Amino acid sequence: MVEFLQFTLSGLSFGMIYAAIALSLVLIWRGTRLLNFAQGGMAMFTTYIAIEVIHGTGSYWAGFAVALAAGAVLGTVAELAVIRPALGKPELNAVIITIGLLILIEGLAGIFYGGQYRSFPAAFSVIGLRAGSTPLGVSRFDLFVAAAVLATTLLLALGFRYTSAGLRMRAAAFNATVARLSGIRVARVVTVGWALAGLLGALAGVLVSPSTFLYPNSMDSIFVFGFTAAVIGGLDSPAGGVVGGLLLGLALSYAGGYLGSQGSDLTPLVALGILVVVLMLRPDGIFSGTRVRRV
Amino acid sequence: MSSDTLVVEDLVAGYGEVVALDKVTITAGTATITAVLGANGAGKTTLLRAISGMVRPRGGRILLDGADRTGRSPENMARAGIAHVPEGQGVIAELTVEENLRIGMMSWPGIGGRRADRAAALAEAYERFGSLADRRRKLAATLSGGERQMLVIARALVARPRVLLLDEPSLGLAPRIMTQVMDMVVRLSRENGITIVLVEQNARGALAIADRGVVLNLGRVVASADAATLAADVALRHHYLGF
Numbered sequence: 001m002v003e004f005l006q007f008t009l010s011g012l013s014f015g016m017i018y019a020a021i022a023l024s025l026v027l028i029w030r031g032t033r034l035l036n037f038a039q040g041g042m043a044m045f046t047t048y049i050a051i052e053v054i055h056g057t058g059s060y061w062a063g064f065a066v067a068l069a070a071g072a073v074l075g076t077v078a079e080l081a082v083i084r085p086a087l088g089k090p091e092l093n094a095v096i097i098t099i100g101l102l103i104l105i106e107g108l109a110g111i112f113y114g115g116q117y118r119s120f121p122a123a124f125s126v127i128g129l130r131a132g133s134t135p136l137g138v139s140r141f142d143l144f145v146a147a148a149v150l151a152t153t154l155l156l157a158l159g160f161r162y163t164s165a166g167l168r169m170r171a172a173a174f175n176a177t178v179a180r181l182s183g184i185r186v187a188r189v190v191t192v193g194w195a196l197a198g199l200l201g202a203l204a205g206v207l208v209s210p211s212t213f214l215y216p217n218s219m220d221s222i223f224v225f226g227f228t229a230a231v232i233g234g235l236d237s238p239a240g241g242v243v244g245g246l247l248l249g250l251a252l253s254y255a256g257g258y259l260g261s262q263g264s265d266l267t268p269l270v271a272l273g274i275l276v277v278v279l280m281l282r283p284d285g286i287f288s289g290t291r292v293r294r295v
Numbered sequence: 296m297s298s299d300t301l302v303v304e305d306l307v308a309g310y311g312e313v314v315a316l317d318k319v320t321i322t323a324g325t326a327t328i329t330a331v332l333g334a335n336g337a338g339k340t341t342l343l344r345a346i347s348g349m350v351r352p353r354g355g356r357i358l359l360d361g362a363d364r365t366g367r368s369p370e371n372m373a374r375a376g377i378a379h380v381p382e383g384q385g386v387i388a389e390l391t392v393e394e395n396l397r398i399g400m401m402s403w404p405g406i407g408g409r410r411a412d413r414a415a416a417l418a419e420a421y422e423r424f425g426s427l428a429d430r431r432r433k434l435a436a437t438l439s440g441g442e443r444q445m446l447v448i449a450r451a452l453v454a455r456p457r458v459l460l461l462d463e464p465s466l467g468l469a470p471r472i473m474t475q476v477m478d479m480v481v482r483l484s485r486e487n488g489i490t491i492v493l494v495e496q497n498a499r500g501a502l503a504i505a506d507r508g509v510v511l512n513l514g515r516v517v518a519s520a521d522a523a524t525l526a527a528d529v530a531l532r533h534h535y536l537g538f
Contacts, residue, residue: 164397164401167390167394167397167398168401170389170390170394171387171390171394171398171401174387174388174389174390175384175387175389177349177381177384178381178384178385178386178387178398179387179398179401180349180368180369180370180373181347181349181369181373181378181379181380181381182373182378182398182399182401182402182450182454183370183373183374183401183402183403184370184398184401185370186370
């Protein structure tokens with residue numbers, strides 16, 4: 001029972017990271033029908049910026065804030081300079097461009113920061129909390145991760161639901177034609193979506209790096225899990241991305257915990273297995289609605 | 296005599312190598328209804344798309360209240376006062392009724408105007424379309440075809456455009472609902488002073504409510520006159536309009 005509780009809490013904590021990545025992918029997908037393969041690389045690069053600020057200022061929170069801001073800027077620049085010129089062209093072009101962007105970002109990170117593993121500080125203690133003498137398998141930092149992702153998700157949800165800017169983003173995502181004909185500057189809305197996605201990715205980067213170390217490829221597997229979470233939940237569903245992330249985090253935690261010494265090696269296989277099952281049974285994701293297709 | 300709110304001069308537009316509009320000229324007077332008629336492939340929808348900016352003209356001019364708006368983007372055309380409801384794409388099904396109405400305000404100057412103005416516009420729309428008031432929090436996807444068209448027209452009312460381009464607003468509707476929609480279109484023109492350009496396969500119904508008609512064939516204007524004159528031209532009707 002104690003083990004189950006530990007694996008559950010640990011799974012939820014990592015699941016929050018996957019949810020943040022999934023949410024960033026969903027934001028971009030809804031706006032541009034494009035999967036940003038560079039999302040993990042962008043998160044990695046902003047985490048390097050964060051660590052430089054932390055070392056320069058001695059303040060974790062300064063680095064945290066700068067990372068989020070850098071993520072928003074990087075998302076904006078990527079959309080304006082790299083992605084927008086590719087829109088309206090064959091879809092494969094944009095896919096290849098994002099893969100190229102990933103390679104570029106990881107290469108630049110290697111050049112500027114080197115390839116060695118670097119530790120990244122945690123905002124709070126990573127020592128496991130206890131209930132009496134029972135270890136809970138979760139630390140203050142894990143609670144911070146959960147709170148940060150939940151708060152960000154809630155803010156986004158409220159913003160989308162109750163603000164004019166959010167309404168513009170939803171309108172542009174659901175029907176760009178009607179949105180444009182109503183006076184909504186869809187291109188600008190898409191840029192904002194990329195900025196938000198960059199911010200979310202940066203958040204995921206600073207939250208996961210204390211556990212994984214930081215190196216140019218450190219976010220690749222996190223991106224794969226985040227992408228899997230987005231597909232599980234449905235690429236069109238922000239709520240689905242969050243739930244998908246949590247479910248995946250739990251599944252991987254249980255697999256890693258209960259499968260013994262082989263567990264951690266099998267987690268990519270478990271993620272792949274879940275992805276295959278979801279794609280076979282519900283290809284549009286758990287939270288997908290019925291789509292009407294015009295013929 | 297009304298002044299012309301919308302003037303389209305020698306408009307040329309197309310898709311790739313296909314020329315869909317070949318020097319089309321139409322005028323639409325203030326607070327009038329102009330019906331654009333013709334067979335499938337005549338260029339009616341392309342005409343509306345070119346006016347609203349969805350298709351970039353290759354030649355000619357589009358004047359709105361005398362100002363040249365040729366080649367502007369759809370967003371800029373909407374903000375200039377041209378609202379376009381494409382065929383079958385009037386509402387955003389994933390948004391609620393009220394959200395769809397609020398979308399109509401996105402073209403107002405000053406990013407949607409003041410809160411009091413927005414509230415007043417919504418109140419006017421709900422007063423005129425009581426059935427929408429009852430369903431303001433429901434998704435537009437739950438509305439029937441006729442209710443969706445009512446929502447489209449209500450949003451047009453909220454948007455306060457100078458010109459409203461309607462592409463087949465009665466498509467797929469039951470005759471009774473079709474009549475209601477057409478009545479609403481007439482009220483938008485007469486009571487709200489909106490200049491309306493109406494594309495309709497139902498030529499008889501369109502000419503019954505229009506002030507003026509334009510008949511297109513293979514991208515060219517073959518007839519342009521007041522609606523009564525076109526309706527009385529039996530040969531024209533039989534040859535181009537199918538009745």
